[in-house]
Amino acid sequence: MQPETPAVRELISTEKNYQSAEVWTKVTGKAIYGIDLRLPGMLYGKILRSSHPHARIKKIKTSAALKMPGVRTVLTGSDLSCSPYGIVINDEMPLEPEHVRYVGDEVAAVAAVDDKKAEEALKLIHVEYETLPAVFDTGEAQLPEAPQLHENFPGNVAWRREVVRGDPESAFRNADLVVEGKFHIPQFHPAYLEPVACVAVSEPDGGITLHTAVQSPDIVRDLLAQVLKLPLSRVRIVGPVMGGGFGGKVYGNLNLYLISALLSMQTGLPVKMQLTREEEFTAGRPMVAAEIKMRMALGNDGTFLGREMDLITDNGAYSAQAPWVSNTLAERNDSVYRIPAIKTKARLVYTNKVPTGQYRAYGNQVANFACESLIDMAAKKLKIDPLEMRLRNCVRPGETTVHGLQIKSCGLAECLAAATEEIGWTKRKKGHGYGLSAAIHASGSVVFDPNLRGASARISLELDGNISLFTGEQDYGQGTHAAFSQIAAIALDLEPSRISVYSKDSLVTPYSMGALGMRQATIGGKAVQLAAEKLREKIIRTSSEMIGEPVIMENGRIRSASGRQVDFTEIAHYYHGQTSGLTLTGEGSYVPPESSYDDTKYGNIAVTYSFAAHAAEVEIDPETGALTVHRIVAAHDSGRIINHLSASGQIYGGVAQGFGMSCLEGYLFNEGRVANPTLADYKIPTALDVPDITPLFIETDDPEGPYGAKGLGEIVQVPVPGALANAVADAAGGWVTEMPITAEKIFRILSNRGAAK
Amino acid sequence: MDIGKITFLLNDEPVTIYADPAESLLHLLRDQLGCMSPKEGCGRGECGACTVILDGKAVNSCLVPAGKAAGKNIRTIEGISDGKSVHPLQRAFVEKGAVQCGFCTSGMIMSAYALLAENPAPRQEEVKRAISGNLCRCSGYKQIEEAIMTAAEEMNENRVRFVEKEQKE
Numbered sequence: 001m002q003p004e005t006p007a008v009r010e011l012i013s014t015e016k017n018y019q020s021a022e023v024w025t026k027v028t029g030k031a032i033y034g035i036d037l038r039l040p041g042m043l044y045g046k047i048l049r050s051s052h053p054h055a056r057i058k059k060i061k062t063s064a065a066l067k068m069p070g071v072r073t074v075l076t077g078s079d080l081s082c083s084p085y086g087i088v089i090n091d092e093m094p095l096e097p098e099h100v101r102y103v104g105d106e107v108a109a110v111a112a113v114d115d116k117k118a119e120e121a122l123k124l125i126h127v128e129y130e131t132l133p134a135v136f137d138t139g140e141a142q143l144p145e146a147p148q149l150h151e152n153f154p155g156n157v158a159w160r161r162e163v164v165r166g167d168p169e170s171a172f173r174n175a176d177l178v179v180e181g182k183f184h185i186p187q188f189h190p191a192y193l194e195p196v197a198c199v200a201v202s203e204p205d206g207g208i209t210l211h212t213a214v215q216s217p218d219i220v221r222d223l224l225a226q227v228l229k230l231p232l233s234r235v236r237i238v239g240p241v242m243g244g245g246f247g248g249k250v251y252g253n254l255n256l257y258l259i260s261a262l263l264s265m266q267t268g269l270p271v272k273m274q275l276t277r278e279e280e281f282t283a284g285r286p287m288v289a290a291e292i293k294m295r296m297a298l299g300n301d302g303t304f305l306g307r308e309m310d311l312i313t314d315n316g317a318y319s320a321q322a323p324w325v326s327n328t329l330a331e332r333n334d335s336v337y338r339i340p341a342i343k344t345k346a347r348l349v350y351t352n353k354v355p356t357g358q359y360r361a362y363g364n365q366v367a368n369f370a371c372e373s374l375i376d377m378a379a380k381k382l383k384i385d386p387l388e389m390r391l392r393n394c395v396r397p398g399e400t401t402v403h404g405l406q407i408k409s410c411g412l413a414e415c416l417a418a419a420t421e422e423i424g425w426t427k428r429k430k431g432h433g434y435g436l437s438a439a440i441h442a443s444g445s446v447v448f449d450p451n452l453r454g455a456s457a458r459i460s461l462e463l464d465g466n467i468s469l470f471t472g473e474q475d476y477g478q479g480t481h482a483a484f485s486q487i488a489a490i491a492l493d494l495e496p497s498r499i500s501v502y503s504k505d506s507l508v509t510p511y512s513m514g515a516l517g518m519r520q521a522t523i524g525g526k527a528v529q530l531a532a533e534k535l536r537e538k539i540i541r542t543s544s545e546m547i548g549e550p551v552i553m554e555n556g557r558i559r560s561a562s563g564r565q566v567d568f569t570e571i572a573h574y575y576h577g578q579t580s581g582l583t584l585t586g587e588g589s590y591v592p593p594e595s596s597y598d599d600t601k602y603g604n605i606a607v608t609y610s611f612a613a614h615a616a617e618v619e620i621d622p623e624t625g626a627l628t629v630h631r632i633v634a635a636h637d638s639g640r641i642i643n644h645l646s647a648s649g650q651i652y653g654g655v656a657q658g659f660g661m662s663c664l665e666g667y668l669f670n671e672g673r674v675a676n677p678t679l680a681d682y683k684i685p686t687a688l689d690v691p692d693i694t695p696l697f698i699e700t701d702d703p704e705g706p707y708g709a710k711g712l713g714e715i716v717q718v719p720v721p722g723a724l725a726n727a728v729a730d731a732a733g734g735w736v737t738e739m740p741i742t743a744e745k746i747f748r749i750l751s752n753r754g755a756a757k
Numbered sequence: 758m759d760i761g762k763i764t765f766l767l768n769d770e771p772v773t774i775y776a777d778p779a780e781s782l783l784h785l786l787r788d789q790l791g792c793m794s795p796k797e798g799c800g801r802g803e804c805g806a807c808t809v810i811l812d813g814k815a816v817n818s819c820l821v822p823a824g825k826a827a828g829k830n831i832r833t834i835e836g837i838s839d840g841k842s843v844h845p846l847q848r849a850f851v852e853k854g855a856v857q858c859g860f861c862t863s864g865m866i867m868s869a870y871a872l873l874a875e876n877p878a879p880r881q882e883e884v885k886r887a888i889s890g891n892l893c894r895c896s897g898y899k900q901i902e903e904a905i906m907t908a909a910e911e912m913n914e915n916r917v918r919f920v921e922k923e924q925k926e
Binding site: 026030031032192193194241244476479645646654655656679693 | 794798854856891
């Protein structure tokens with residue numbers, strides 16, 4: 001249990017809606033985003049991309065482009081001295097020197113005095129290709145006669161994983177019921193509203209400053225230094241405001257960053273680059289597509305005995321984070337319930353399509369579509385209420401899951417009860433369909449980088465008595481920085497508005513993993529708490545030295561037993577004078593408890609875990625299959641909620657995204673070419689589409705997170721696909737097993753059942 | 758391209774620029790006039806981040822040729838408050854948590870501004886329709902709709918107060 005001090009009580013009451021000052025720059029149009037950046041003398045860069053899904057580059061002629069007035073340089077793959085790089089697998093080059101593997105692959109780049117000239121110059125570059133047979137289907141790609149995309153990956157398998165826990169064979173042998181299904185999930189784009197943009201500035205010392213808004217600036221910095229062969233200290237990332245990320249900007253767009261850096265180093269001038277919306281869709285990094293075959297073994301009473309999954313994920317032409325996403329997709333759902341036996345076979349397969357990466361929740365949300373559908377299929381066969389079946393099997397506090405996750409605080413059962421109660425599970429409207437789904441998501445991964453499991457923060461008392469907080473954790477609207485101000489405010493007993501948060505310059509902010517794995521509130525917030533507590537100690541010590549008596553700090557005031565009072569400004573000036581200019585600074589580092597994590601990836605992967613249950617209410621038109629989603633109730637255990645306004649915003653937004661991917665979105669391809677690369681054809685929800693969403697918070701008190709808080713930003717999306725699939729099945733009498741759930745697919749189910757009018 | 762002289766009002770102040778009349782109003786505002794609040798999210802009129810008000814109507818400035826702006830009054834978010842106080846929409850967006858990444862916010866507020874000028878007491882359905890051309894990927898729209906309804910109420914109360922004050926005088 002966390003101490004229930006007056007400050008903590010205040011945190012969860014009066015300051016629950018605190019918003020940081022940055023929000024005012026956004027409502028007045030003054031916030032500067034990546035696309036707004038302009039530096040004196042700046043050039044504009046553009047990329048020539050492959051128009052073939054698979055080809056060899058025989059020759060590139062750049063002389064005409066170079067001669068064009070206004071063009072400053074042209075770069076091709078053969079000009080590069082770097083080696084292939086990657087986040088997990090080194091299979092990618094900023095510009096491909098001889099072999100292109102998808103429509104959109106980077107072939108050449110131009111820097112010119114304005115973007116129109118750069119665009120025109122691209123047309124003057126002549127590329128001679130020798131087209132190669134291409135493969136678009138993951139099944140065909142694994143056949144011996146299939147074209148090989150990369151030399152060292154026979155059968156085009158980029159990554160594979162097989163895992164067995166418990167005794168799945170006997171689980172299935174002894175089962176009273178086995179249900180199975182096959183599920184198809186396309187690529188989804190995070191569709192953040194601001195396309196990735198950057199300005200690279202080559203510095204006189206040979207280094208690079210990259211201005212870009214990215215979720216994990218320090219990891220991008222490491223990669224840039226590695227690929228460009230620069231000393232790490234000569235690479236600096238400075239962040240403008242970010243126009244949305246949702247996991248899609250953990251690494252921003254690495255090729256874009258590298259190309260702009262190379263163009264800047266070549267010309268000695270700043271080079272701005274930004275993707276068009278079409279490039280975002282065709283050459284960004286959407287989330288992996290998946291084919292899931294799954295079987296589940298149950299006892300007659302609805303007890304889960306075992307689960308088998310055969311997963312094939314579509315990597316596209318290069319790997320980005322797809323291996324890690326595939327791993328989460330394959331496993332995370334196994335820990336929602338007590339499932340004693342698991343058998344998983346997963347393969348990630350190269351195809352000549354857009355490379356894939358991640359999107360909010362790392363694939364956990366699309367696996368939810370399959371896992372939760374299967375549970376309801378079993379419930380229907382066993383004639384058990386889907387709520388009862390979930391309550392019977394769901395994970396509880398203190399348990400260790402089948403993959404070794406150690407569950408501390410856990411309000412999953414309460415989430416299930418609250419979501420169903422609120423939606424009217426037992427008071428159903430006639431003709432409406434109801435569906436339920438549950439989720440777990442790791443909050444604060446400790447295995448992402450075994451050498452850096454936690455986070456650190458630095459917090460200083462300024463001469464004016466205000467506080468500056470330096471963190472590497474990124475806020476692009478989730479409310480992280482407001483929450484950090486609140487956390488520090490508790491430790492220092494002052495108003496959050498007196499604490500300014502700085503996070504956007506790698507030169508001065510502490511190294512961090514950044515915004516991924518729901519680690520910021522839990523791990524980053526804990527570091528802030530520890531740093532603020534250190535500063536508090538230092539303030540007390542310095543005050544007592546200053547007035548020569550012991551002091552106490554209470555309600556933002558420092559006083560001695562004899563009644564002498566000092567304020568923060570006086571202490572800051574005193575210390576400043578004593579040290580000739582230093583500021584009182586607290587450094588906090590949170591190193592999570594050691595966890596065992598073996599070669600089979602069994603072990604406790606995160607500081608803690610967040611939980612959620614969503615209930616959906618839908619209606620379908622029996623004549624057309626048209627779907628109306630009336631309502632989604634989203635019950636969440638994210639520990640103590642530090643900021644209710646921001647937390648509710650995460651739920652509204654994340655559920656809306658989950659609804660979008662479940663019902664509207666998804667990539668379409670034509671011979672490997674993205675067929676819907678616009679926001680008109682790749683439909684994301686508008687205000688008219690989003691159903692009524694009700695957030696509910698089950699506030700557990702987590703022993704690890706700051707003041708009991710856990711992460712929320714990713715799990716908000718996870719239960720949506722399963723809840724909607726089950727609600728549709730309740731109304732239609734059968735499951736749509738292919739995302740998105742469209743009227744056409746529902747109509748097919750109605751027709752097959754003979755229920756369509 | 759033919760460069761022509763284009764004169765219009767930007768937030769009630771006359772501006773004259775020389776530009777290709779076929780160039781988009783969005784690029785003209787951002788690249789020539791340094792008015793950066795309209796954002797480019799797609800360049801095809803599909804996202805609404807570039808929404809400005811042209812003679813009272815909310816438009817996607819990326820689809821408006823600069824020539825069409827001649828003689829018109831263009832209003833952007835820079836021109837909805839006097840710089841000292843904030844507009845009720847701006848305050849409500851902050852207080853209701855309607856802003857996350859903020860990239861859609863300028864355009865969203867301009868669509869709301871145009872709506873409230875025409876329909877001071879909109880129903881929620883009308884609010885939804887008015888902002889249906891403005892995509893927001895962060896918020897799920899709920900807190901945006903609340904903010905617009907709240908601002909409408911505040912503006913109506915102010916109007917009532919103003920009328921009452923005038924009647925007294």
